[in-house]
Amino acid sequence: METDYIVGVDAGGTRTRLRFATPQGRTLADHRRPAGEWTALDAGGKAAQLAAGLRAVTGRPPLAVAVGAHGCDSDEECGALREAVAARTGVAVTVVNDAFLLEAAVPGEGPAAGLVVGTGSIAVGRRPDGTSLYAGGWGWLLGDPGSAWGTVREAVRLLTRADDRAGRPDDPLLPLLLAHSGGAALRDVVDAMQRLPAHEWAGWAPTVFDAADAGSPAARAALAHGADALVTLVEELRGRGAALSRVIGGGTVLASRPRLARRLAAGLRARLDLPLTVYPGEPVAGAVRLARELAAAG
Structure with a gap:
């Protein structure tokens, strides 16, 4: 990239989508790759995979990275991945469960539950103090209704x-x-x-x-x-x-x-x-919106 840019990432269980965009949100490039062993990796391994994906496109660091991560099912897990990605990239990073990308992709009045129904299913929301809440997402053996x-x-x-x-x-x-x-x-x-x-x-x-x-x-x-x-x-x-x-x-x-x-x-x-x-679009659009907000705040 020859210009300032941000990155939104939708790191799912099947594939990872990286969207490179201007700070104003205009898409510059989209990259998709298989998720590989994403669900089996620890925070450090996931951060290494994401950093490698960025380096494969450009050596110029982004202004901010926002990641919606499959398998980050608590604020603690999201925080650990955020710290690991920040350490690998040296840039401002935010990490949420990938279901939270839906609310970011569809701005509107009032707080929303995000409900992902694909191969599996999970519902997410937040308390008024910002604490994340999760329901479902227990996998094929015990849960994931409607998926x-x-x-x-x-x-x-x-x-x-x-x-x-x-x-x-x-x-x-x-x-x-x-x-x-x-x-x-x-x-x-x-x-x-x-x-x-x-x-x-x-x-x-x-x-x-x-x-x-x-x-x-x-x-x-x-x-x-x-x-x-x-x-x-x-x-x-x-x-x-x-x-x-x-x-x-x-x-x-x-x-x-x-x-x-x-x-x-x-x-x-x-x-x-x-x-x-x-929402019929790609959740990575929500990640770009979060990256824009992070870049603007920094």
Whole structure:
């Protein structure tokens, strides 16, 4: 870069996006790279990876860097990564959980919960004193409702309950999942899920959502369960003291599935009197906004 610039980073579990922008926010360049072993790295390893990504583009240091980091699920973890990145780069740095990028990407009146629904799901918010709060994000085995793997897991669970009650379920979702798994019976689907890496069977999620649109009872019930559980995550944030006047949702699943978004919006309004805005863009835009604020403050 031959001019002053800032960097916004969306460091997700699958890929990392770096957006280089002017201090006024105009995009100069976008770079994407696989996240690699991001989730397994400590703060020092993550900082080294981010610093290497910056150096690969330019040797001129930025004015400020803002990072939305997957896996930073406490203020302490975000602080440790901020210190590590600052030590590696020598510039002003701010680090938040990547779900907080949604609020930054959609400026508006009043504090917002950020709700990411993609391969996994998590809800975040803040108390009036600025303390961060997190709900969900527990992974494919125990949590992440409404997400890709959460929806597939729930749909298959419902099929197993139907099988226990009445034998092979007469649900149009079953033959679609059999085709994905290469099996001949529901137990083959379950065996495949236990054998395959979770991200592989999470890739069956579009089939489940399409089946819900086509009338599959199990798929529709799984979608409804996921949406209602996502509302509960936001409700739990509020119960722990989060100041909320709106919800900003994002992530590949929520942004691409109107049926899920409608159910979620209805639940948030009915149970919590909160409006939902679904952000279809890239969360890295929120990181750029945070970097602009940091550069202006410095």
